[in-house]
Amino acid sequence: MSENLLTIQDLKVYFDVKGGLLKRTVAHVKAVDGVNLEIKKGEILGLVGESGCGKTTVGRAILRLLEPTSGAVYFNGNDILNLHRSQLKPLRHDMQIVFQDPFSSLDPRSRIGEIIAEGLRVHGVKDADERRQRVLETLKLVGMNETHMRRFPHEFSGGQRQRIGIARALVLNPSFIVLDEPVSALDVSIQSQVLNLLKDLQKALNLTMLFIAHDMSVVEHVCDRVAVMYLGKVVEISSREELFRNPQHPYTQALMSAIPIPNPKIKRERIILQGDVPSPLNPPKACRFHTRCREAIAMCSEVDPILEDLGNHHFCSCHLRQPTN
Amino acid sequence: MTDEPMLKVENLRTYFFTRGGTVKAVDGVNFEVKRGQVLALVGESGCGKSMTALSIIQLVDKPGKIVEGTVIFDGENLLERNRSQMTEIRGKRISMIFQEPRSSLNPVIRVGKQLDEVLKLHYEDMDKHERRQRVIQLLKDVGIPDPERRANNYPHEMSGGMAQRVMIAMGIACEPELLIADEPTTALDVTIQAQVLDLIRKLRDEMQMAVIFITHDMGVVAEMADDVAVMYAGTIVEHAAVGSLFEEPMHPYTQGLIASIPILGEFKDRLEVIPGTVPSLIDMPPGCRFASRCKARVEHNLEKCLHEEPELLEVREGHQVRCWLYEENA
Incomplete structure (x- = not known):
């Protein structure tokens, strides 16, 4: 299970914002801003984040349902982004998508x-x-x-x-399916039926999936590896066990602590993030999370952290989390 | 502090008379809420939880009609009030927050002005200047930074979390005795949800409001509620204090509901499922409404469930359940 089915390199998707009398491009919304991901054959990779973090855009861009600004996507060795539309069609049957809203997508x-x-x-x-x-x-x-x-x-x-x-x-x-929030419109008792079905299909058909969701607890129950996105960038990626046992990025930690646990006896210390997610039209410089991060230091607003391996294939992009040794 | 309930709902029935038949959206609901207490109404889509709330404040639209029951609020039956008396009560003494903040706010009026209108309607003696100050104070109370500037925003200039805060500010503007919150955080991201839940708890503590909190999320219930009523197909199937409900859920539906939630940090290879779907509210089968999906019925080979509807009975102190399994315990 080590071979990559899909490799995404430095994917960027910018949307033009038109304005003024002549409708010229006045700004870009950097929906996805330099994402690198690898999806192995037969695995379910979870992509989580809050609304507007760019997770859906990643899913659509790798199927070329919208055109990325730059970057490369290799599917089974083919560079998808450089293929002409007619060359793309034979590949399409191999890559499919399931949408969020079962009421409007049929x-x-x-x-x-x-x-x-x-x-x-x-x-x-x-x-x-x-x-x-x-x-x-x-x-x-x-x-x-x-x-x-x-x-x-x-x-x-x-x-x-x-x-x-x-x-x-x-x-x-298909050998690969993008699932864009497939259960968020469903009631819990129904949601668990669909989640179990997805896992059965993965095993029966050796399917590879990109599972896009905002709900961390759903992701934990379905995915083999999980990537966390914030404002167009991946901030942390690791295996499921590792990420949920030992979340490293301050954003991931806050995200997890915000999920209400269905057990009134457990009282956790909750990290309440201040304010809202900044606008992707004008994201904070350097580390994009520094405006809401309770651990931020001066460096965080000056230098953009890179996604580094902390060991055990646990990648995190934060100045305060460095590889041991 | 009296122990008299702030609100007492008895045998409430709200039916919808449609061409396809009568939809029994709320079919005999009983509960009470005390001052300073949070009652969670929990259940899946179509179980009647929102309709129960709308019936309390009499905002049921045609073809819906409240056909039976009493809603005693502070000693008087609201269902006997006329329209103008209800208008007086709604917003001032009972207020409601809805799920979609953006569709509940008027898109072409600045939020400060919308708040001002609420105050103008209910406090005739307040002058313009006083109202403006109160608006700013309310926005500040719900945690909106820079309230003077934000009061001049239109709803579309605000994020979802921000707009929901404005809705809450509107809900508490007249310091209501009862606040009904219908899925107030469902449309929000989890980090914003955490902020809003915190806010509602704080306001409850400060103002000693009674709160009816409607949600489908058991996690939110565990965090917010003092008491929980679980609804299924128009009726309450279990009612207990929050600790008792989670520790020992008794109704097979509640048990299934709790077991089917994926819990963060507790990985399971397979999740529990409740087979099948909710029966149609138009031709409800005789007997227990959950019978067709109930594993316990099959295990215990209970024939009765298919023919006779159980009653909501107290089987332990403060713990009521509507299920034939506990017939002898009652």
């Missing part, structure tokens, strides 16, 4: 069978019987059956719709 006027088969049609499976067969197999994989094929999305609950979204991604037999 065409309300198509039957479930058609929704799932659409990808097959686009990718040249011409035989209707074969399409039907593949749709059926995929539905079974996500715990649904033949009777569901002729129904419309509105006839299903949120959890079932999310299963349909997953089936749509799986029908082309």
Whole structure:
């Protein structure tokens, strides 16, 4: 499990902000600003952070659902960002995405069978019987059956719709799936059903996944490795056990301490972050977290820390956390 | 300090009369809240928790109608008040905070002005200058930095957390005796949620408000509540003090709910699940509403659950549960 399926190098995605009379570009929103990530074959990598940190943008950029400003993304050895659109299409069936909102991501006027088969049609499976067969197999994989094929999305609950979204991604037999907040619109009792399903699929199909979420406790239960983002940058990345047992970056620590624990007996010391996340239009200089960090020193507002290995493949970008020895 | 409850809801039923049939959104709910106490109403989407709150302040829209019950607030039945009397009570003595701060604020009016309107409506003797000072003070109380400048902002110029603080400021502007908070932190990031929960707790302590806190998040419940009422398909299935509920959840639904939450720092390879989904509120099956999803019913081979609906009974001091499993204990 050591080979990388996906390698992201110095990925940057800037959005232009137009203004003035001539609608010239007056500023950039640096949604993603130099992200490096590797995803190994067969693993689930979690990407967590609060709204506006750029996690969704990373997910879309690596599938080229939006065009990155610079950087490189290697998928199975292919540099995806330099491929022409026509060269990209044969790769598309291998990389799929599941969206957050199961209510708006399914065409309300198509039957479930058609929704799932659409990808097959686009990718040249011409035989209707074969399409039907593949749709059926995929539905079974996500715990649904033949009777569901002729129904419309509105006839299903949120959890079932999310299963349909997953089936749509799986029908082309991809090796890699981006899951963008796949359970945050679901009730807890349903959420756990979908999380278990994802883990089963990972094992059964040897799938590689990028799991984007804001909920740390959900990420802990699904992912093998976890990357934490803040304002367009990855601030910490490590294996699940290591990150949750021994979080290092002050932001990760604050994020974890902010999660309410469903046990009234446990009273933790809570790190309450002051203020809001700064605007990515004008992020703080040097370490982007220094404006809200309770440990910040003078250096933090002058020099940008780099992501360093603290040992045991635990990477952290903070001046106050240096490798031992 | 009296032990009289601030609010007492008895046998509340709110039905929606639709073409497809009668939706029994709230179907016989009983509870009380004391001064300075936080009651959490917890449950999943569609269980009737928000509708219970809206029924209390009578903001149920058509085709919904409160068909039965009493809501005793400070000794008087609110359901017998007329419209103008309710307007007087709403905002001044009972106020409500909603989930989506941005859709509850008027987008074309500065937030300071919106707060001012609340004060103008309820405090006729306050002059313009006094109101302005009170607005600034309120914004300061809810932790908005630079309140003089922020009062002149429009809602879109504020972040979600900021806008929610303005909503809370509006909610407490008239120092209500009862505050109803409907998922006040669900749309916020966790670090901002922590700030807002802190704020609500502080205000409760300072003003001795009674609070009804509506949420689906058991973590938030554990942190905020004194008492918890768990709702399922329009009824309360379990009601207990927060410690007792988490230590020994009795209703199979509550047990499933607690077990299915991923807990930070307690990695499980597989999470517990509650099979199936909530039955339709239009044609509720006879018997216990949870029966079709209940593992305990199968284990104990209880036939009764499918035919007769259990009552909410006190099976231990202060711990009520609606389940046939505890029939003899009651």
